Amino acid sequence: MKGYLGIDVGSVSTNLVIIDENDNLLTSHYLRTRGQPIRAVQEGIKKTGADSPENLEIAGVATTGSARRLAGVIAGADTVKNEITAHAVAASHIVPDVQTVLEIGGQDSKIIIIRNGIVVDFAMNTVCAAGTGSFLDHQAARLNVPIEEFGELALKSNNPVRIAGRCSVFAESDMIHKQQTGHALPDIIAGLSEALVRNYLNNVGKGKEILPPIVFQGGVAANPGIKASFEKALEEKVTVPPHFDVMGALGAALIAKRLMSRSDKPTRFLGFELSDFQYEANSFECEDCPNNCEIVNILVGGELHARWGSRCGKWDQIEEKRTG
Amino acid sequence: MTKIGIPRTLSYYTFYPLWKTFLEEIGLEVILSPPTNKKTLDLGVQETVNDACVPIKLYHGHVMALKDKVDFLFIPRLVKADDKNTFCPKFLGLPDMVRFSREDLPPIIDPTFRMKSLRASLFGFLYNIGRQFSASKTSIIQGYLRARKAHKKYHYLLNRGLFPSEAMENLNSPLREIDFPGPGKEELTLAVIGYPYSIFDPYISGNLLKNLQKMGIGIITPENISSKDLKTFSRYLPQNFFWYYSNRAAWAALHLINKAKKIDGIIHVTAFGCGPDAMLNKLLELEAKHHDQLPFLSISIDEHSGEAGILTRLEAFIDMLEHKKKAEGSKTA
Numbered sequence: 001m002k003g004y005l006g007i008d009v010g011s012v013s014t015n016l017v018i019i020d021e022n023d024n025l026l027t028s029h030y031l032r033t034r035g036q037p038i039r040a041v042q043e044g045i046k047k048t049g050a051d052s053p054e055n056l057e058i059a060g061v062a063t064t065g066s067a068r069r070l071a072g073v074i075a076g077a078d079t080v081k082n083e084i085t086a087h088a089v090a091a092s093h094i095v096p097d098v099q100t101v102l103e104i105g106g107q108d109s110k111i112i113i114i115r116n117g118i119v120v121d122f123a124m125n126t127v128c129a130a131g132t133g134s135f136l137d138h139q140a141a142r143l144n145v146p147i148e149e150f151g152e153l154a155l156k157s158n159n160p161v162r163i164a165g166r167c168s169v170f171a172e173s174d175m176i177h178k179q180q181t182g183h184a185l186p187d188i189i190a191g192l193s194e195a196l197v198r199n200y201l202n203n204v205g206k207g208k209e210i211l212p213p214i215v216f217q218g219g220v221a222a223n224p225g226i227k228a229s230f231e232k233a234l235e236e237k238v239t240v241p242p243h244f245d246v247m248g249a250l251g252a253a254l255i256a257k258r259l260m261s262r263s264d265k266p267t268r269f270l271g272f273e274l275s276d277f278q279y280e281a282n283s284f285e286c287e288d289c290p291n292n293c294e295i296v297n298i299l300v301g302g303e304l305h306a307r308w309g310s311r312c313g314k315w316d317q318i319e320e321k322r323t324g
Numbered sequence: 325m326t327k328i329g330i331p332r333t334l335s336y337y338t339f340y341p342l343w344k345t346f347l348e349e350i351g352l353e354v355i356l357s358p359p360t361n362k363k364t365l366d367l368g369v370q371e372t373v374n375d376a377c378v379p380i381k382l383y384h385g386h387v388m389a390l391k392d393k394v395d396f397l398f399i400p401r402l403v404k405a406d407d408k409n410t411f412c413p414k415f416l417g418l419p420d421m422v423r424f425s426r427e428d429l430p431p432i433i434d435p436t437f438r439m440k441s442l443r444a445s446l447f448g449f450l451y452n453i454g455r456q457f458s459a460s461k462t463s464i465i466q467g468y469l470r471a472r473k474a475h476k477k478y479h480y481l482l483n484r485g486l487f488p489s490e491a492m493e494n495l496n497s498p499l500r501e502i503d504f505p506g507p508g509k510e511e512l513t514l515a516v517i518g519y520p521y522s523i524f525d526p527y528i529s530g531n532l533l534k535n536l537q538k539m540g541i542g543i544i545t546p547e548n549i550s551s552k553d554l555k556t557f558s559r560y561l562p563q564n565f566f567w568y569y570s571n572r573a574a575w576a577a578l579h580l581i582n583k584a585k586k587i588d589g590i591i592h593v594t595a596f597g598c599g600p601d602a603m604l605n606k607l608l609e610l611e612a613k614h615h616d617q618l619p620f621l622s623i624s625i626d627e628h629s630g631e632a633g634i635l636t637r638l639e640a641f642i643d644m645l646e647h648k649k650k651a652e653g654s655k656t657a
Contacts (some may be wrong), residue, residue, distance in 0.1 A: 045574055068634070084640035118651050119644040120617060122638060126596075162533060290361040291527075311531065311631070 002059040003052065004260065005269065006253030007075055008086065008246070009033060012106025012133060013219060014040035015249035016048045018056070019257060023093065027051045028246045037067040041074050041273045045297060049272030060260030061269045062086075062252040066108075072308040073298050074279060076270035077258050086251030088112045088119045091215045093254055094241045099211040100236070102230065103247070104200065104220035107134040111204050123204050131199040135168045139175065139192055143185065150189060154225025157190035164195065171195055190225060197229040212236045219248040225295045241259035277301060286310060325353040326457070328433065329394035331386030332357045334379060334415070335402055337488050337520035337547070341495055342475040343398060346450050350459035355394050355548035357386040364389060369627050373385030374459045377595040378528060378626050379521050380414050380421070387422055397422070403438040408558075409568035411591070412600060446472065459476050482547045488524050488553070510556050512645050513542035515580045517608060518570045518593030519545055528625055529593060530634035539642055544587065546576030553579045561607075570600040581615050588645050589619035591638075596626035619645055 003026060008015045014033045018026045029047050033040045062079045063071040064086040090102040092114060101112040108134050113121040125131060134143070154160075158262040161183050163174045171192070172179040178188050214236055220226055221244040230238045243250055259268060280299040285292050295315045296308040307315050328347055330336065336356075344354045357364075360382055368385025390397060394491050399419045402411040414421070419434035435453050439445040454464035474495060485505040494502045514536065516523055523529060523545055536543055546554075557575040558564060560582075565571045570646035580587050592608050594601040605622055612620035621641045623634055 082639040082643065084636070085643045114649070118647050119640075120619070120648070122640060122644070124633075207606075212422045290358075290363040292362055311527070322520075 001053060001057065003009075003050070003056045004253045004257040005058050005061045005075070005088075005232050006066075006246030006249040006251065006256060007061070007063045007071050007077070007100070008083065008252055009037050009041060009043070009063065009065040009071045010083075010105055010107075011066055012247070013245070014044050014065075015246040016044040016072075017053060017243075017246050017249040017253045018048060018058075019250070019253045021257070023254065023257070025243065025250065026053070026056070027028065028243060028249070030245050033067075034057075036282060038074060038274040038279045039072055040156035041071050042277075042279065044054040045075065045114040045272055046275035049275065058267060058269045058271075060256035060267050062259070063167065064252045065115035069308065070281075070298070074270075075274065078256055078265075078267055078269075078270040079253050081252060082126070083248050084110060084122050084314060086248045086255060087217065088114060088122075088251070089254050091217065091241070092117055093250070094243075094247075095213050095215050096213050098213050099210075100214045102200070102205075102214065102216045104216075104226070105131055105218040106137075109200055109204050109218070109220075111208055111210075113208055113210075117140050121208060122319070123208065124207070125204050131196050131203060133218075135171070135190070136220065136223070136226075138168070141178075142172070142175070145185070145189065148222075151193075151223035151225035151227075153186045154193045154223075154226060155186075157184070157186040159187050159193050160190035161187050162194075163188075163191040165312075183193070190229075193223070193225040193229045194233075197226060197233050201233060210234060214238045216240050216261040219245050226300060278316060283309070286315065288314075326396070327355050327392035327394040328352045328396045328398050329355045329357065329430075330398050331383055331390065331642050332359060333382050333386050333525060334418075334521045335400070337524055339475070341478040341492065342471045343400075345474040346453070346467040346471035347398065349470055350454050350463050352396075352457065357389040360385070360525050360526075365527070365627060373421070375597070376414065377597045379519070379595055380418075381627065382424055382521075382525070382528060383418065383424065387425075391426075391429050394430055396431050397429065398433050400412065401434050401436045403436055404441055405568040406442075407440050408564070409571055410566050412569065427538070442475075443470070445546075448554055465515055476499070479551075483550045487543075487545070488520065488547065493581050510542035512540075512588045512642070512649070513544065515584060515587045515590045516543050516545050516593065517577045517579060517590055518546075519573065519595075520545070522593050522595055522625060527561075528633040530625070532591075532593065532623070532634060532638070535631075535635060535638055539638070541642065544580060544584075548571050549576040549579055555582070557582070565600060565603070567600045568603050574604055574607060578611065581611055581618060587657060588649070589621065591641070592620070592622045593626055594622060596624050603604050619648070 002021050003018045008019045013035060014031045016029045020026055027048055029044050031040050031044050042121050061077045062081055063077045064081045064083045068080045087103050091098050098114055103110045108125050110124045111315055152220055161178045166172045216227055216238045221240045223255050227238055227240055278301050281296060283296045285295050287293050291311050293310045295309040296303055330343060347354050364385035367388040371384045372381040399422055401419050402415040404410055417434055423432055435449055437449055450468050451464055455591035478491050516580055533543060554575040557578040560578050590612050592605055609620055612618040
């Protein structure tokens with residue numbers, strides 16, 4: 001049986017998905033990246049391998065997410081795709097007539113506008129992370145509420161307080177003020193959810209034509225409070241797909257399948273054994289010009305496998321030989 | 325020989341051949357700051373007021389790279405490009421901003437550049453500079469003529485499709501020896517709209533142009549549009565911008581959208597916090613939308629923007645254009 005592996009390595013989570021030839025999802029895993037993308041990928045591959053059917057043969061691999069290039073080298077990916085395309089592919093697969101995708105992850109958020117199955121517009125948040133998962137994580141910790149209960153609590157509110165969500169620093173002082181004046185916890189949490197949604201729609205969704213069906217995915221979609229705030233603000237039904245937290249990986253798996261079914265080349269996948277390989281990354285500062293680029297070496301079993309990081313491209317030679 | 329330093333940013337992309345030719349003609353040695361690098365940016369951020377946009381910060385960084393190597397700094401106060409177009413207020417105040425940033429700077433030569441037109445006002449402007457360095461009348465006149473010629477040729481080369489670095493390299497080559505880009509054989513051609521000091525500085529633009537070229541994308545920038553074509557669209561908007569570079573960018577985009585019709589999308593490169601761009605960006609977005617939903621991507625640059633973030637957006641944008649083209653192809657087939 002043939003399977004296709006998609007790996008999405010983001011700042012907060014690393015997700016792996018395997019689909020079969022009929023696009024059915026066979027396994028899915030969600031792991032915390034914890035700042036160690038190489039280990040996260042290895043661990044994910046190990047778990048995925050253990051969960052897969054005996055006779056499964058991986059026929060294609062694609063990686064996405066902010067560490068897509070690194071993950072691509074580690075796993076031996078057939079293609080490396082940006083996360084916007086991956087999320088759009090996955091959303092269109094689950095909801096074929098989708099017109100708007102709202103995606104909120106750990107450190108970034110995006111909106112994707114789709115018409116007739118084709119991406120026609122998109123936007124990502126800029127450097128500010130005020131409208132993302134890490135903002136919620138941080139505030140939940142402040143309020144002493146486990147993030148898993150955050151959404152349910154928000155739904156209990158009848159009278160959300162108004163919190164400035166433009167900037168997480170202001171939001172925090174605003175929130176403390178509301179606490180000190182005696183507002184109930186659910187009202188504060190609901191207020192925070194609304195602030196996040198308002199910030200998202202004003203920043204990322206600015207000027208975009210948000211038409212239904214609307215799909216809401218990414219880690220933050222686990223939060224029913226945010227979903228409810230979106231529905232209130234947009235006055236439309238918002239769908240959270242069953243695999244909302246691994247949609248990037250699902251998209252990558254679908255991309256791998258489409259690519260490999262058109263090609264007669266064998267996959268470059270290094271096999272589930274790669275979880276036992278010795279990967280090592282080290283870096284040095286190139287001193288050949290004042291840019292002082294930080295060059296990263298990726299070693300597999302002590303042997304230099306890939307290298308990147310230079311602005312001028314001179315250190316990238318090895319990598320280009322391998323993939324070219 | 326007296327050394328005069330010119331920072332390699334801002335008006336450099338428009339006027340360097342003119343400044344250089346004239347200053348050398350009156351007997352000065354022109355020193356250009358090195359291409360932007362990490363140190364330029366770090367020093368610039370350190371020496372500039374916090375609220376300034378990143379191009380202004382970079383300018384200070386280039387000044388820092390020159391300050392110990394030259395006897396004078398050449399920082400003309402750019403006020404008006406012609407009777408209608410004013411430069412951004414930060415250009416107007418640039419010599420003062422630099423002068424008060426540090427105490428150990430060499431003297432700043434800051435003649436006021438206020439043109440009715442180059443033909444009418446350039447000579448007076450250059451004459452005053454020449455007199456400041458006690459240059460002879462003959463050398464000033466000679467310098468003026470040669471500088472105008474260099475300026476004209478430089479912009480001719482840009483109009484023929486070269487980028488500033490290529491045009492400067494080829495400034496003295498005979499035309500028949502120059503390898504001009506032919507009519508686009510690329511699958512996709514994009515208009516990259518923005519100010520030359522943002523688009524053409526590979527460091528601050530996250531290597532935007534090179535990354536696009538690597539993906540096989542054809543590129544047209546405002547600098548590649550002739551002044552005749554720009555002028556046509558100077559009568560298109562009910563109200564133009566006040567600012568020279570904003571008008572050029574707007575008119576170039578309008579020309580490419582309405583008349584040339586050979587672009588598959590627009591990328592607007594804007595510096596974070598740029599006042600004029602608050603309007604220009606929206607104008608471009610709406611114009612693109614009104615013309616068959618022409619794909620539009622806005623890329624914001626600042627001192628924190630890394631190449632990775634820009635690359636993700638570019639890759640997604642190109643994916644989108646390719647899928648769109650494929651879908652349109654299968655519809656017509």
